[in-house]
């Protein structure tokens with residue numbers, strides 16, 4: 344499988360000048376590092392910082408000078424278009440303060456279903472022939488039961504992601520690595536999710552789409568990911584993680600690796616119930632994010648205190664926020680999460 348991925352990656356990328364594709368240990372996200380004589384001072388500093396942060400990096404491929412082909416051009420047009428769309432949505436995003444008792448202030452304008460309607464479509468999208476053992480009043484489909492006729496975390500995964508390397512690779516950091524806006528404040532966005540809301544579980548024969556590029560609630564797949572770091576996890580899986588009170592760390596594959604590593608260390612040091620995955624739909628201004636049920640924190644730089652505060656305040660808060668059991672989905676799992684030293688049972692001691 345790994346060899347297949349490598350082939351795919353190598354097929355799609357065109358390395359620049361005589362750069363090398365480097366996969367920092369434990370991430371599987373490629374960076375192209377220019378040869379020594381072609382490096383600028385800035386790149387030299389970046390590499391030094393990488394080394395200091397403990398990124399060994401194994402060199403997998405020596406690039407050859409080739410003209411950029413149409414495939415790569417098209418790829419980048421897609422990426423840039425989605426980044427632009429993401430930015431436009433950012434400006435429209437609703438930054439409301441969380442309401443003290445949201446169900447009292449129900450307006451029914453932004454939320455997918457009013458509480459009374461919850462049962463109306465509880466099985467919508469799922470086959471009429473849903474096996475008896477999967478039927479569930481609350482979610483439509485019971486959670487965590489692998490079933491070949493619905494979701495066994497293996498079948499029809501391309502419904503959520505076509506396995507394209509564009510979703511986890513920075514093809515050319517020399518051109519595309521995202522500049523760090525060191526003075527830009529982080530943006531915390533919370534939505535007032537009514538207490539009565541229960542997201543639906545939908546089988547793999549039904550597409551699930553989200554209106555925003557950074558959803559913090561919504562319908563998802565019945566089987567949630569094993570906690571840990573992944574090559575890539577689609578939204579349809581990690582929304583289940585935050586429903587269980589988990590924290591999801593998202594980073595653009597072209598985000599500054601030193602910052603990505605710092606955020607990764609904070610998250611893994613704070614809380615076992617995390618999922619870490621690259622994600623290309625964050626804004627370029629803030630290419631790092633944490634997501635919890637109902638809230639997101641988008642970041643340009645990593646501030647340790649801010650990150651810990653967000654995790655302490657928002658972890659364990661989904662509808663099943665204290666559910667501790669690990670998931671069953673592990674496609675692309677790179678490293679399984681562990682309890683940080685000092686954490687207590689049930690993840691109650693956050694950022695020990």
Ligand SMILES: *[C@@H]1O[C@H](CO)[C@@H](O)[C@H](O)[C@H]1NC(C)=O
Nearest residue numbers: 421422425503504509510623
């Ligand atoms: C993969 O990345 C492309 C380009 O950014 C984006 O359009 C697409 O939505 C991404 N797919 C997923 C599953 O995130």
Ligand SMILES: *[C@@H]1O[C@H](CO)[C@@H](O)[C@H](O)[C@H]1NC(C)=O
Nearest residue numbers: 452453454455456553554561
């Ligand atoms: C998403 O947009 C569609 C169409 O505009 C709307 O019907 C739906 O309620 C929206 N869903 C959410 C979660 O906002």
Ligand SMILES: *[C@@H]1O[C@H](CO)[C@@H](O)[C@H](O)[C@H]1NC(C)=O
Nearest residue numbers: 491492493494499546547548
């Ligand atoms: C998987 O996809 C096939 C072809 O689209 C479809 O017939 C089948 O019902 C799907 N199975 C599930 C469990 O989604």
